[in-house]
Structure formats: structure tokens, C-alpha cells
Amino acid sequence: MTTQKSSAHDKAAVPDIVIGRLPIYLRTLTIFRNSGKDVTSSQELGEYLGISSAQIRKDLSHFGEFGKQGTGYNVAYLCKQLEKILKVDCVWPVLLVGAGHLGHALASYEGFENRGFRITGVFDSSQEKVGGQIGNLVVQPMDELNDFVSRQRCQIAIIAVPAEAAQNVANLLIKVGVKSILCYAPITLTLPPHVQVEYIDPVIHFQHMTFYLSKGCIDS
């Protein structure tokens, strides 16, 4: 199934920074929907997100007409359309490398399933960890990666290993055909251009908040 977007538009035409905002819109719209809100506006969404309503309307206009002038957006409909555009109107298999503390936390994370993702395999290079239970999965050795990825047609991986191991893990993932990597290690991976990477970086969030705080440091 192709999405509204990819069938109707040229991906290259939409700036990546716009694509990056769509999941944030979807998250907020889903909160609205779950709280029983039927209709919203770019103004309301913008106030909630700290983004201008003009920006939101411009972003969404890349993908079609979702609201009528004056009447606003149907929340449930816009959720559905964004899910289609982002291709999360289904569940993607995700493999996790790293069965340490972070891996355990991620395996029991409740935020994936109803938003389009499920961790279906956990891998670790440590012989002590292989065979152990993590969530409802058994930790597999790294040399099972290849079979797993081709069997599940898994394109998405999470790297939850120490910084010094992350690049090697990324190289392995690319070798077996993974196309998108979410990296929790505090390093910048070197990857071929056809592989997507995103980083979980708590400091980006801290630094956004400290801007608004009056300085209070340990050694300033």
C-alpha cells in the first residue's frame, strides 16, 4: 500500500524539516483525539506546540487539503491521514541491539505498539546475555542478525550499546540491510547516504530548557 503522500507527491519536494514535524503534530492530535476532541485548528495546535499556525498550515498543505477555511480540522481524520503519510497505519518490526539496562527499559517500553512499532528481536554480543529473557523476547547472538532481518524484512534498528561499540554495531546492521537506525549512544555514526539515522539525545532537550532558566550551575 502506498501512502497518500508518496502516491500524490514527490518526496524530494517536501523539506525534511517539515517531515520531522509531522510526528509531533500526530502525537498532539492523538492526544486531542483520545481526550474526545473532535475538531481543532492550526491556531489551537500551534499554541499547544509553540509553532505558528501559519507554519502548521504550510506544513500540512504539502500533503493536501485537510481542513476547511473557518471550520478547522477533523481531529480523527487528520490523525488517520498523518498516520498514512508517515506509514504508521500498521506495525513495523524493530530490532534492538543491546540487552543492557537501556535495552531492558526499551523492551518494556509501552509507547511503541499503538503508534506503529514493535520490538520483535533483541541482540547482544555478550555470551552472558545471549539466551536471556528480556521482555517477552530471548536475547539472540549477533550472528543471527542476518537471518532475522531477512526473515522479518526488518528495516529499523535501535542501537542501545555503549558509545565505543556503536559504530561497529551500525556497520553490522547496514551489512544485513537495515535502513533506519535510532541511536541512543552519545556518538555520531558514520553511515552511507542510503541509511537514515536519528539520535536520542537528552542534552538537546536540557539545553532547550536551560535557555529559559536563570543560571544555576555547579561550577559557573
Next chain:
Amino acid sequence: MTTQKSSAHDKAAVPDIVIGRLPIYLRTLTIFRNSGKDVTSSQELGEYLGISSAQIRKDLSHFGEFGKQGTGYNVAYLCKQLEKILKVDCVWPVLLVGAGHLGHALASYEGFENRGFRITGVFDSSQEKVGGQIGNLVVQPMDELNDFVSRQRCQIAIIAVPAEAAQNVANLLIKVGVKSILCYAPITLTLPPHVQVEYIDPVIHFQHMTFYLSKGCIDS
């Protein structure tokens, strides 16, 4: 010490979405600096980040003149200025609530220290966890929160507890005077307007990447 920004400008004048991009610029400029690059341009930065060079110049122009027409930006200087603007030219104390797997992972995270932050206290409500070692810290009971926050003048907290406990923890943190919360739990907190919250949400990153993938779901 006040930052260049807060001394020279009205915070309200700069859109929050611009502030949110500054840490991303700083992260990339720091990578450039650490790789020995002396000079960069809004074009180079933009290509690296997938943001238009005009946007980057516009964002930075809120805070002053950082580059000369044609000669580009001095990387080290711009890093220093952004660190000042974001107030991370120092180390902020951060308290962590939740000594589970995620808490252990965060306590040993190597990405905080040289970017302006240090976890200086870990708290948990479980009697089994209190008194235990996590990283180089001893897990404290929740009723120590108040003393800790006033003693360290700690304004920033990480919530690393299960979703069903997160709101109560947030309420406690606000009561003792925490002003900024980074929440790892997959819920949306209800908070008074004077408290900042950011969420670590891996799904936002996944959904950004699936847009570019050809659909390959478990049950699509």
C-alpha cells in the same frame, strides 16, 4: 552571569521553535570543532542538518552577528556563543527519579558532562532500591527530594519511572521547586504553566524515518 541573549534581547521576542534548534546547531558545531574544522558556513551547516541556510542565518540573527559575509562562521567562537546563549557554559545539576533499568542507563550515560549537565542525585520510591548504588550515586528516598533540591539549587529533573507513576512524580518535583522536567515515560504530563517539560519519545524519530521507507509492516 547573564547570557548574551538575555542581556541583549527580550526572550519573548525569539520563537521557541528557534530556541529548540540552537542545541542542534551547537551539537553539530561541536562535532565540527572536535574534528578540527575552524570555519563553517550556514550552507555547510544546513546541508549537514537538512535545514536551509537561510533558516540558520535567520535563527542566529536573533542573537547577534556571528559570521562575516563571505567568510563564514568561526566554529569555536560560534560554539562558545551558543553555549552562552543556552547557558551551558557550565555544569547544571540534574536529579533523576527512577532507579530502574532506564535510571541505571542514564546514570552511566557519558553524553551529559561535557555538554553542561551532571546527574547529582537519584531518587526512587521503592524501599528495595533506596540505598542501592547507581553509577557513583546512592539511591535516595523520595522524601529527601526537598532537601536535595534546595541544597543543590537543582532546577532540572529526569522522570524515568513507569507511565502510571510519572504524573505523581511530576507533582512532587514541582512541589519541591523543580522548574524543568525531561520525561521518559510515554505519557503527557499535566503541569502548571511555569514548569517546562520535554519528552524523550523514540516514536517521533521512528515516524520521521518510516516516511522515507517503503512500507514493510507486520500486519499491514
